[in-house]
Amino acid sequence: MHRTPHSSPHLRVMSVLGLLAALLLPLGMTFAPGALAAPTADPVRVMPLGDSITGSPGCWRAVLWNRLVSSGYQGVDFVGTLPPQGCGQAHDGDNEGHGGELVTNVADQNLLPGRLASTRPDIVVMHFGTNDVWSSITPDRILAAYTKLVAQMRASNPDMRILVAQLIPMNPGSCAGCAQRVVDFNARIPGWARATGTDRSPVTVVDQWTGFSTAADTYDGVHPNASGDDKIAARWFPALSAALDAGVPQDPGDPGDPGEDPAACTARFRAVSSWQGGYQGEVTVTNTSASAVRGWTATVVPANGARLTQLWNGSLSTAADGTATVRNAAWNGTLAPGASASFGFVATAPATAGTPAATVTCTGAAPAA
DSSP: OOBOOSSOHHHHHHHHHHHHHHHHGGGTOOOOTTTTOOOOOOOEEEEEEESHHHHSSOTHHHHHHHHHHHTTBOSEEEOOSBOOOOOSSOOOOOBEEOTTOOHHHHHHTTOHHHHHHHHOOSEEEEEOOHHHHHTTOOHHHHHHHHHHHHHHHHHHOTTOEEEEEEOOOOOOTTOTTHHHHHHHHHHHHHHHHHHHOOSSSOEEEEEOSTTOOHHHHBSSSSSBOHHHHHHHHHHHHHHHHHHHHHOOTTOOOOTTOOSOOEEOEEEEEEEEEEETTEEEEEEEEEEOSSSOBSEEEEEEEESTTOEEEEEESEEEEEOTTSOEEEEEOTTSOOBOTTOEEEEEEEEEOOTTOOSOOEEEEEEEEOOOO
16 A cells, blocks of 8 residues: 555546557457556555544544544545544544444454455554553453454464554543553553464554643543544654555555665653753663664654753654654664663753653664565
8 A cells, every 4th residue: 555646647548548559459359447547545444443542532543533534544444333523623533433432342353254254354453451450450361352452363364464552541430440450451462462463464562652731732631632533643643654665465555665664663752850940761662573774763742841951872863843854873873672771861841840751652664675
């Protein structure tokens, strides 16, 4: 799946074929209806899978869809057995986000195969397990359910590409232990993904937790508000666009496309120390793919008006809005599967900035084939 260029090669092909038809018709040759039609590629089918955070109404899907469109992606079909549920902006709203559903129940009751058969996705975008964590179900059992769902996805499509979220934070007033249980569960996901992903059907971890605030980005400590929808969509976009650019087996790619696809990685921020007017931070980049990463790029968006001023173990460029792009140094760019590299920085911040925070993402480059 590739972004659509501004010019249309299909129009040029049709013009040539039309000329050919004009030359041949005097010779008595005719064409069956549709014989000159240019072939059209099948759409890439993307299933958003989860619970109410995905589907009730799950307006991050609308934000994500419109970002794909504005970035030039065409031929993408969001699929699911559930219809759109509002969100106030035009988008492809089909989804598989069932409010109140537990991933363990979906696995135990074998609910997913029928949904897959009805929608036939090529890519699954999964944020699933919030209700299980709330219900004190153990990480081992939730991950066992993940494994079963992945097996069912691959039975439906052996080349399934699977994007799995580290869950957004949860801190409802009625569940004092939920916040820490999300942290504990999220810590297990990268290791599970490394053990589960394959070259043919990769599992990519997308960090939806870091930089997400239950106070600022949810309306009830659990479900995202408009700010939260924007953050969730922003985290999904790089991973989904990488999967779309990589294509599916039915889409062999265009001649001349680069032979390297982005590799999966996650980035995690922590504040090392802070003081009036600034803080020291650290970002750890981890290769979550099944193959080596030959280089990585991290994006750091510091919260509350902070700006990065010094950086080590990487190279820094900063946009006018304060967004920092950090590229690996010469000695820490190659990461084996599961390996990590860290870089540190100093940031200035307004006196009223509060607790240091930043939204961090990363992309990795796979070795050339």
